[in-house]
Amino acid sequence: MSADDRRFEVLRAIVADYVSTHEPVGSKALVERHNLGVSSATVRNDMAALEDDGLITQPHTSAGRVPTDKGYRLFVDRLSEIKPLSGAERRAIHSFLEGALDLDDVLRRSVRLLAQLTRQVAVVQYPTLTRATVRHLEIVRITPARLMLVLITDTGRVDQRIVDLGDVIGDEDVARLRNLLNSTMIEQRLPEASASVAELPEKAAPELRDVLTRVCSVLIESLVDHPEERLLLGGTANLTRNVADFPGSLRQVLEALEEQVVVLRLLAAARDPGTVLVRIGVENEAMEMRDTSVVSVGYGSPGNVFGGIGVVGPTRMDYPGTMAAVRAVAAYVGEILAGR
Template sequence: MESVNSTLGRIRPRIDETEVLVANTDERRFGVLRAIVADYVSNQEPVGSKALVDRHNLGVSSATVRNDMVALEEEGYIAQPHTSAGRIPTDKGYRMFVDRLSEIKPLSTAERRAIQSFLDGAIDLEDVLRRSVRLLAQLTRQVAVVQYPTLTNSTVRHVEVVSLTAARLMLVLITDTGRVDQRAVDLGDVVTEDGVARLRTVLNSALAGQRLAEAAAKVAELPEQAPAELRDPMTRVCTVLVESLVEHPQERLVLGGTANLTRNVADFPGSLRQVLEALEEQVVVLKLLAAARNPGAVTVRIGEENEDAQMRSTSVVSIGYGMDDLLLGGMGVVGPTRMDYPSTIAAVRAVASYVGQILVGS
């Protein structure tokens, strides 16, 4: 009788060969899927087996490609839009393609230099964000969106107090994230230059370096702590200043490139209007960026993965921007599921990196 070890010795190679065969088949079919995605993204036409063999070096026959396409269709990775047509990727197919991206096409040195030069020319936070949106929209040819730095993550860098007239001041709140908020204050009475300087000193001593929520709480205490002769002007100043320390939802987003969606209406059959309406709702867009929790971490939501029903014909590529563990906000692009994912991910990642460096390093 043969020993157990001898028997297992003959069985193991067969198991290994089967595993290798399955792995090779999976890789080959993924190569077919990747080729279908590339052609469909490029041409917006259903892809047939003959076109795949002609355009791509798949290393197998047309019959094998046809069989692989049948298997991919049965598993839900591709679909036939109508009889006698080629195949197009499904949301599930795009998801597999994105999840198995081994390399993200890096931006060229010239592209990176152009991004840095364009953003370095910004004069303040709002300019940085608006330039970022324009860049993303141009680089990806999609809709770009950038969230203002959340105030809960900001600290007060400086409060400037400037006399406009003897009885009117300008308050300028500057945060560490580059936010600059200017507000006028009517004092109702004359305050000397020495009084203005004392107001400035008290405000910065109490608020500089404080997170905005903590600063808002401290502002309420300042009038009682002020000298009697400055109590009234300090009360008026603090009443106005607290408005700058509170989150303003209407200022949370910058959106650009919406017209890019209209270039290929066929990508949104019967739903383009819904997508445009959804983009006007800031709450919807903020939810799209909600997955961006860590600076530099890219999230891709494809089609049905989007929570809002109006956005299920789109894909969203989002990322958090900031530096190290400091998350300031989110940014990303919205476009059709037929998207050049490698280039889009590279562009979003590069712009977010530069914005984080500018705001945190400023």
């Protein structure tokens, strides 16, 4: 084993011990707890070299060392592959998410589950409507002068709207409306569908024009993205378990999570369902997030990312376990929504 490889094993051992104990790690403890195959003196020399490289540091009050953001980054980059979850864990995820009733329920369950698995804050971005396509529009006549529109997208979103027509409409005209709107919108991305729907009334037969104008104006509201619906959080209380993990300010982190914009920007970078992104400490652009790490990945169907899902926690986190959990939950969410 080369000196570099041996030093990386020492770094890996320091990360493992510090994550599990939250105590700075000394050379004596490393030799006792890990089968490093070298003397205490060699471990001390390796720790000195790691410290010179900025990968570990010594808190003022302790003889032990703790990993730096740079040390965690090297550790994450050298994970040859993300360990798979056990069969039991995968079955538990599948059965918990499989029982979901609709898109909202799938996402609520996914953040609750991810927060429990990782003991961090879980965040999921609602499917971004700019990427969603219209699967079907159902029109139901509730009364002779009132319709219900049910818009279904390929991301599993179901949006219901009521339209008061101000006039009576027959079953035949409802069928004409349904056919006209579906032929205009199906398989279109929502922004294009919105533009197509806006042009429909002026092309319509005179007897349908008033009804179509009302239906289209309500429908356009469903086709436009609503930024306030974009993020769900679960397990925020997990951050308060160890306030010492946030030397800057835990309150700042909680406020950034509440504002959502910062986290949305982080999740938006997770555009590939196959690649788990890890941002550690100072790698986060927002000052409020400099004491945190964000582990995120895209979810969706092959070739179509619906949104991002991830975990926010302290830099002292179980990276292999968190990365595996985030990837597994994202994969199931994508499968379930793509199959709906």
